[in-house]
Amino acid sequence: MSExxxxxxxxxxLVHADVAVAHWHVxxxxxxxxxVTRLAEVLDSDRVYTIGSPDPDAANPYGDVQFVDxxxxxxxxxxxxxxxxxxxxxxxxxxxxxxxxxxxxxDVLVTSGATTRSVLTPxxxxxxxxxxxxxxxxxxxxxxxxxxxxxxxxxxLVRYLRMRDATVDPRVDQYYANSPIIARRIEKFYxxxxxxxxxxxxxxxYGNGGDEGFYLHLGRLDEEKGVPAIVEAxxxxxAGRQLVLAxxxxxxxxxxxxxxxxxxxxEYRGFVTExxxxxxxxxxxxxxxxxxxxxxxxxxxEANASGKAVLARDEGFPGMYVHEGENGFLHxxxxxxxxxxxxxxxxxxxxxxxxxxxxxxxxxAFAESLRRTLAGWLADARPTL
Numbered sequence: 001m002s003e004x005x006x007x008x009x010x011x012x013x014l015v016h017a018d019v020a021v022a023h024w025h026v027x028x029x030x031x032x033x034x035x036v037t038r039l040a041e042v043l044d045s046d047r048v049y050t051i052g053s054p055d056p057d058a059a060n061p062y063g064d065v066q067f068v069d070x071x072x073x074x075x076x077x078x079x080x081x082x083x084x085x086x087x088x089x090x091x092x093x094x095x096x097x098x099x100x101x102x103x104x105x106x107d108v109l110v111t112s113g114a115t116t117r118s119v120l121t122p123x124x125x126x127x128x129x130x131x132x133x134x135x136x137x138x139x140x141x142x143x144x145x146x147x148x149x150x151x152x153x154x155x156x157l158v159r160y161l162r163m164r165d166a167t168v169d170p171r172v173d174q175y176y177a178n179s180p181i182i183a184r185r186i187e188k189f190y191x192x193x194x195x196x197x198x199x200x201x202x203x204x205x206y207g208n209g210g211d212e213g214f215y216l217h218l219g220r221l222d223e224e225k226g227v228p229a230i231v232e233a234x235x236x237x238x239a240g241r242q243l244v245l246a247x248x249x250x251x252x253x254x255x256x257x258x259x260x261x262x263x264x265x266x267e268y269r270g271f272v273t274e275x276x277x278x279x280x281x282x283x284x285x286x287x288x289x290x291x292x293x294x295x296x297x298x299x300x301x302e303a304n305a306s307g308k309a310v311l312a313r314d315e316g317f318p319g320m321y322v323h324e325g326e327n328g329f330l331h332x333x334x335x336x337x338x339x340x341x342x343x344x345x346x347x348x349x350x351x352x353x354x355x356x357x358x359x360x361x362x363x364x365a366f367a368e369s370l371r372r373t374l375a376g377w378l379a380d381a382r383p384t385l
Contacts, residue, residue, distance in 0.1 A: 011371045011372070012375065013376075013378040014108075017107040017108055018107045019044070019045055020100070020106035020110070021047075021048045021110050022049040022050065022095075022110070022112065023049070023050045024111075024115045024116045025051040026051075026053065029054055029058070029062070032132065033054075033060070035199045036112045037060060038062070038200045039110065039112070042371065043371075043374075045065070046065060047066045048068070049068050049103065050068065051070060051084050051091060053069055070094075080094060080097075089157070091118075092115050092118040094115075096118045096168075098119060100119065107124070107378065108125065108126045110129075110374075111128070111129045116129070117165075117168050117169065118164075121171070126173050126174070126377060126378055128175070128377065129172045129176070130176040130197065131182055132178050132182065132296075133178075133182050133295050134186065135161075135162075138158060138161060139162070139189050140185065169192065174377050175190075175192055175193070175194035175195070176196070176373075178197065179295055179296045180196055180320065181296070183196050195373050197370060198366065199296060200361070201302060201358065201363070203355070204362070206278060206282070208307030208308070209283045210282075211283070211284075211285050213242060214242040214283075214285060215242065215285055216280055216288065217246070217247070217287070217288050217290075218246050218277065218280070218281070218287065218299050219247045221249055221250035221251075222250040223250075224291065225292075226292060226333055227245070227250065228256050229290055229334055229335045233288075233336075235259055242266075242267070243265060243288070244266075244267050244284070245269065246269045246270070246271075247270075247272075248271050281303055282306050284308055286303075286310065286345060287303035287311065288342075289303075291315075291318065292333070293316040297316065297318045297321075300312055302358075304354035304355060304358040306354075308354060310322050310327060311329050311342065311345060312331070313332070314330040314331065321357075325350060325352075327352050327353075328354070329345050
């Protein structure tokens with residue numbers, strides 16, 4: 001890191017430090033890749049070490065940071081490439097076999113994701129993990145999935161991988177958590193402290209384009225996103241309310257799609273581009289969000305950054321983020337609960353400043369917090385006589 005704009009006295013330990021960034025895998029460009037790209041940029045790292053390559057193979061759409069596949073240097077190469085395609089089962093072993101001396105023995109290694117925690121760094125390297133969640137299928141969602149046909153067959157493997165996951169934990173020197181929800185899981189399942197570092201949102205890129213009279217749901221049409229209840233709230237409620245759904249098809253039953261197609265009050269746009277997404281956020285009346293136990297949930301923050309209220313399920317991070325009557329309203333996730341939240345919003349509006357609420361998640365706040373905490377950990381980790 002070079003001295004110059006944005007470098008403070010508190011950042012001094014980072015100025016001459018060699019910092020490397022690793023991300024557990026990349027198969028397509030998405031939110032996790034956006035976050036690790038921003039993280040690498042803040043730390044003046046021009047590359048992110050990862051497993052695999054995106055399909056289709058394309059340049060990083062989020063910046064000039066290059067993603068480098070570490071399996072190219074693992075042997076036997078063809079076997080390791082095959083293991084990488086299988087997924088999580090082999091990722092702990094793949095990362096464990098990466099020799100960081102081949103990449104310059106960094107002073108600091110920041111890893112993103114669960115399986116990268118298994119890296120064996122030189123003893124002088126500070127290993128910091130940015131945790132988006134302990135693997136949910138091992139821990140908090142285990143009982144939700146274990147009784148399905150796949151879950152029953154996979155139980156012995158899941159138990160082995162859970163032990164593997166716990167075993168690698170001491171290799172991490174410090175943890176970042178992407179929300180207080182994840183910090184709580186890290187404490188519960190790993191018995192470790194962590195520092196909350198919210199993923200960055202480019203708040204300044206969003207704007208309020210007025211109210212064109214429609215409510216918006218942004219995201220895949222998944223059961224986990226609570227889409228069936230949202231659709232029911234609008235199709236069984238007042239015909240005067242309009243809902244726009246934007247996102248991939250997801251796993252909702254065909255009966256829900258039939259209901260959408262047969263309703264004059266619901267429009268499904270399918271997958272939308274980034275520009276189209278921002279236009280929808282700018283011109284909607286409010287965002288309706290119904291994800292179950294969301295770890296973080298960037299869409300409510302994007303909506304507030306666009307000056308729009310959020311009607312969010314009172315669970316997970318969105319339930320903490322939305323302050324009733326200030327930047328939105330909360331509901332219980334049922335069609336009736338969503339319907340009532342819509343009514344409260346239309347009667348009362350919001351008294352606060354949604355854009356102001358989103359500011360603490362901006363890119364500047366992310367960069368300052370990342371540099372400050374990392375510099376402090378690095379200073380504490382260096383041996384003294």
